[in-house]
Amino acid sequence: MIPVLWLASYPRSGNTMMRIVLAQCFGLPSAAIYPEDLGGNRALQKLTGRLAPSPEGVIDFGKVPIRVLKTHGRPQDGSKAIYMVRNGIDATASFHDHGKIPIETLICGRPGLPPWSGHIAWWDPRSRANTLLLRYEDVVADIEKSIDAIADFIGVAPRERAIPSRDELAAVDGKWVRSASAPGRTTLSADQIDRFWQHNGTSMLEYGYSS
Numbered sequence: 001m002i003p004v005l006w007l008a009s010y011p012r013s014g015n016t017m018m019r020i021v022l023a024q025c026f027g028l029p030s031a032a033i034y035p036e037d038l039g040g041n042r043a044l045q046k047l048t049g050r051l052a053p054s055p056e057g058v059i060d061f062g063k064v065p066i067r068v069l070k071t072h073g074r075p076q077d078g079s080k081a082i083y084m085v086r087n088g089i090d091a092t093a094s095f096h097d098h099g100k101i102p103i104e105t106l107i108c109g110r111p112g113l114p115p116w117s118g119h120i121a122w123w124d125p126r127s128r129a130n131t132l133l134l135r136y137e138d139v140v141a142d143i144e145k146s147i148d149a150i151a152d153f154i155g156v157a158p159r160e161r162a163i164p165s166r167d168e169l170a171a172v173d174g175k176w177v178r179s180a181s182a183p184g185r186t187t188l189s190a191d192q193i194d195r196f197w198q199h200n201g202t203s204m205l206e207y208g209y210s211s
Helices: 015-026 042-048 088-099 103-108 116-123 136-141 143-154 166-172 190-206
Strands: 004-009 030-032 067-071 080-085 131-135
Touching: 004 015, 015 030, 015 042, 015 067, 015 080, 015 136, 015 143, 042 166, 080 116, 080 136, 080 143, 088 103, 088 116, 088 190, 103 190, 116 190, 131 136, 131 143, 136 143
Parallel strands: 004 067, 004 080, 030 067, 080 131
Antiparallel strands: none
C-alpha cells in the first residue's frame, strides 16, 4: 500500500501553495478529502496536480511514492503529515474573504468549525509524531529551505526548486490565490483583533506570532 501524506491546515493557511510545491518541485499530485476543491479552475488544478475522484469516488494516484491528501479536518490516522500554520489573524481574515462566514464565528469558533487555535489543537503539530510543521511566512520568505525540509521529511528528492510567484498564481486564479494588493480584502478591526487574541492568544505566541 502506498503511504499517505496528509497536507493539513486551518483554511487559508497556504495549503494550496504547498500543493503547488509538492506537484511542481517533487512531482507529487494531490487529492482532497472533499469531492470538489479549487473551484473548478483548470489551470490551478493543473499547477497543484489535483487528482479528481471518479464518479464512484475512487482516486487513482498512479505510480507515486506517496499519496498526498489535503484536509482541513481532524487527523484520521497516524500517517505522516505536513501541517501548514499561518498568522491566525491573517488566516481568519482570508477565510472570511473566501467563505463569507461571519467574522465573529471564525474568531470564536462554533461546533464543527473550531477557531484558529482549535484547529492547531486538533493536530498539535509540534508534538504529533511523523509531522513536519511549516509556517506559511517562512515558506514564502525562503522556499528553497522549505523544499529541503520537505525532501528530508518525505524522502523524495526535489526536481525543481521554485514555483510561480504569488502574483503569477493570482493571475491564474484570483480566488484561491489572491495578490497581496487585491481589493476588498477583510481587515479585522481593533476590537476584533482583541477578541481574536482572547480566544487564540496562547497559540499565537506558541507558534511565534506576536501581538
